[in-house]
Amino acid sequence: MIIDILTIFPEMFEGPFGNSILKRAQENGIVNIALHDIRDYSNNKHKKVDDYPYGGGAGMVMKPEPFFEAFKHIDYNDETEIILLTPQGEPFNQEIANDLVKKKHLVFLCGHYEGIDYRVQEHFVTKEVSLGDFVLTGGELPAMVITDAVVRLIPGSIGKEESFLNDSFQNGLLEHPHYTRPQEIHGYKVPDVLLSGNHQEIEKWRTEKSYEITVNKRPDLIKNIPEDTLKKIKKVCKE
Template sequence: MRFDIITIFPEQVEDHLKYGVSRIAESKGLVSYFVHDLRKWTRDVHKSVDDRPYGGGAGMVMRIEPIYEALKELKREESKVVLTTPRGKRLDQSLMRKLTTSDDHYIILCGHYEGFDERVHKHLVDIEVSIGDYILSGGELAALVLVDGMTRLVPGVLGNEQSSIEESFEMGALEYPHYTRPEEFNGWKVPGVLLSGNHARITAWRKAQSEKTTRSNRIDIITETKHAKKS
């Protein structure tokens, strides 16, 4: 899989990709990452990527020309162009898995200012994603969330493939609690069932704890899962 990330702050993205799962994936030859400075495709002496909005209003809007030129150079027939924007589809584990298994080359556009010229949305982008109902100062963080989540799902990246299957959201619920040594700390003990060696009891306990946490913190996941099964 290949990611091309277009940004006006390439150092921010490059620094993140040097660590963790992205470093592992690249060292195994499973995923490649290329970070591009959008200003490379500007034509004026000031390397401007934004301008005032037609009709007035606060803030600046990212211009279409450098984005068009960047995509013309980077895009292949099989490429998918992804835009990180609050207007996009909510990014969840299901969408992340769908993206990971459907295509091998993603070009990600990181937004700034008041967003992109609408013609970018209409004519140059295949997928728009949002990581949540809040506003960030730039699209780099959202792009890195997307890249990290998708990288984890590429077969062979994780040392234990079961890890990704048992994580929160994969089974329509939040993950169960984990404990490790010491068995007791400051009077706080590991639940006895986890020390019992009875795998059936442990599985049942984990399932119950997962459901309890999900109902307490994210009841919407249960509702969405039930709706998906009905449809």
């Protein structure tokens, strides 16, 4: 997968992209991430990328020319998903991450100030995504979060020990609790079933816990549980 990110703060990405799974995925050629500093494409001698809004009012607007210029250096086509990070977009979730991982090429546009001149959106953008119903100062943090959530889904990106298949939301439910050694700490014990070696019973316990946690913490998810997950719940609960 290729990911191009248009930003005025490329250095913000160093920490999240220079560590852990994202670092490894780039080193292993699973993802190729290119950061484009929008200021490099400014035609202003002071590298200014914002200007006053037409119609007046407070706040600045990101100028369109640097974006149009930057796209001349990006090899995109009709299949490329060009994503504008905006609080007005579709709220990001696991389903969107699962869709985006099927794409070969993503481009993220990180806004600042009041946002980017609307004509950039009209001309290039294929999808608007929001991180949630709140306003951040820029699109960099959402671009990092979405990149992380998508790249970890690329086959080979995470090891078997970090498998995402049972993660929360993947099958419509929140995940069951996890335990590791020691078997007891400060009087808190690991549930017996997990020490039993009985894989059928363990699977049953995990499915029940997963369902119970979802009902308690996110009852809104229950009405959208996919058919195959429902079948699995009914099957293990019968046993």
